[in-house]
């Protein structure tokens with residue numbers, strides 16, 4: 001995966017190096033124009049729900065990912081790697097990092113104004129992430145095809161301009177509200 005998030009001046013990012021054909025939008029699939037309406041729909045849908053393993057304040061064992069903003073369709077969020085996130089000694093577990101990418105790509109999908117679940121998530125791990133690191137994640141949509149939204153993202157260590165540790169690409173599938181199970 002070698003694509004970059006769109007710059008503020010570029011409404012449609014180039015995507016020169018997809019990781020797999022299954023996370024590449026089909027030719028001609030439109031990339032969404034950034035809109036503030038999707039964020040409003042998303043936040044209304046999720047109002048009062050704090051149980052998300054990625055970002056929920058009530059998920060005691062969750063990652064406590066902090067959503068920090070949306071600009072031109074790019075979602076940004078961050079979390080701090082704790083000791084309980086270790087895989088190999090002193091380093092963040094790859095599944096934890098995949099969770100963070102899922103969270104960010106999912107957020108960028110929900111920004112489109114519909115509800116989505118992860119269908120496929122691909123991750124490339126480029127550098128180890130030590131315990132204590134602040135991980136800065138951003139994600140954006142590369143195309144829409146029916147119920148399928150194609151997303152990409154990257155995680156950087158130490159700051160938003162730090163070295164890239166993870167790149168991800170995914171396909172999220174639009175579902176109705178009824179897909180979800182009311183909390184018991």
Ligand SMILES: CCCCC/C=C\C/C=C\C/C=C\C/C=C\CCCC(=O)SCCNC(=O)CCNC(=O)[C@H](O)C(C)(C)COP(=O)(O)OP(=O)(O)OC[C@H]1O[C@@H](n2cnc3c(N)ncnc32)[C@H](O)[C@@H]1OP(=O)(O)O
Pocket residue numbers: 022042046054055067068069070075102103104105106107108110116117118119120146147148171173175
């Ligand atoms: C201050 C600033 C604030 C900013 C705020 C920003 C963010 C706010 C915070 C949060 C954002 C909110 C949420 C996002 C957060 C986290 C996201 C976490 C997401 C998850 O953690 S979610 C759990 C894991 N996930 C599942 O639990 C899915 C299990 N699964 C199923 O529920 C079904 O499997 C389903 C529904 C996926 C499909 O089932 P179905 O019967 O409805 O539809 P069907 O099978 O016909 O597929 C329809 C079309 O999707 C294609 N398709 C299907 N699967 C595919 C695959 N794997 N790869 C590629 N394409 C696939 C088909 O090929 C077909 O394509 P086509 O239309 O072209 O034929």
